Amino acid sequence: MPSLHDVQHWLLTVMTTPGGAERGAMLARQTNGLTVAGMIHASRIADPMRRLGVYADGYLLRLYDCLATDYPMLRRVMGEEVFGFFARAYLWECPSHSPTLYDLGEGFPAFLSQHRPPQTDATDGTWLLPAELARFERAWLEAMRDHGPERVQHQALTASPWTSVSATHWEIPPCVRLLDLKLPLIPFWQVMVTSDDIAACPQPENSLVAISRMHYRVSAHPLADWQYSMLDALRQGCDVHQASQRVATRDMPKERVLADWMLWAPAAQELGLVTTRS
Template identity: 40%
Template structure:
């Protein structure tokens, strides 16, 4: 049986699985062909029909190169500010290295960049003698973390259709609502899927222009800052937080917690008095709920 007849005899599903293994291997086409041969008992000559003088390997490489180019384009679309900062060549270098270690495993490309910021962090060399990373390096990491948080907030299942804005507004204006929050354990705080909390190494206002498609001329000096990425009425935005706001919300990020527990957690990290933190939370949280940042529930 010649190659053409053998190819016709193969099932479409078998050819598809062979081609997927061959063209998507993180080690490149040669490694993919070896794996595809082991899994499906086929070689390139038995599957790829080419005219005389045409290299089957080169023909298949078009699909393999196109697959990786498309994945890199997806990362470029999700991290446009980081792309501008690093430049196309350096960004693509890191993107290809990342995809080699974290190949796409999901039918949805929304999960592709989930570990990109962590990969960039672990790919950096540790400075000698315990020195700190350069501001430029940590600035790029903050950008990557912010852009991923923005993407996750935008794609998460939101509460826009569930919120009763009229009731939320009246509750915020009701003095009994404030007294209920002061009761500490009478109310539970949780975060919607659309909220992300980040502790930054650089001031949020230095990062904001990059997120808006511009470039900041401010020096990328170290400055601890806290932000929340939130979504309200389908619009994603970044909000700066005080330290007590950040640590109170972070306590409720994993599981719903009473306001008293959140106040105690923030007090431990900021050394503010627990009662003072609780009072500030009671004043701030109703507005935070209206903006889509948090969820409050009566116990």
């Protein structure tokens, strides 16, 4: 008579093994020697494998629903059939190993990028759109869930920001996500959010984006190269002087970077991209 632990482990293996209940039953038998015939009583209504399949299919469907909820725009763009195909393939290849379903779809953008056909036209945004849109949607979800600046006591900037360069310590809120995209997705996203139409696929173009949350509302903002680099450097722990030195180029020396930063920083703070403390 198998122990309760063995029975639970057997059923979990049957339900969650990539490939379905039959493959799970084979793996469970190899693991602990328990068979379907020995574990499930025969019934006139349905054979044991069919009854186990109800649980295994239900488990997969629940995971699929979570993935579809996390990527609603991608699901609209790809269509139910195509999205379902890639979602199920992802769930088989990257099964859930986390106690929270929030982590389930974290690797979906990379999965779509890795499974893009190898010989694709780099000038055709259609091939890039699924993975790039998935990156955008995942970042949006993470910005919604992570700690934001809502409860942070902001340090008020002085009337002359030049006098506060050394005194102010700039930080990037945990909820901010910086994206280096291959498609300009902000206009595309805005059309998708405000209408039932599917926007035309944008043409490939490097697009730097910050997704932030302020007053519990998530928003996306286009960034210039130096703005993206400054935020990235600050996130890595640099102070504003170190960051401006890292960002500086021959055409944009440190002094100009610092000046532009101090002019832009109050607006960035209002957008929730940075917070300050002494």
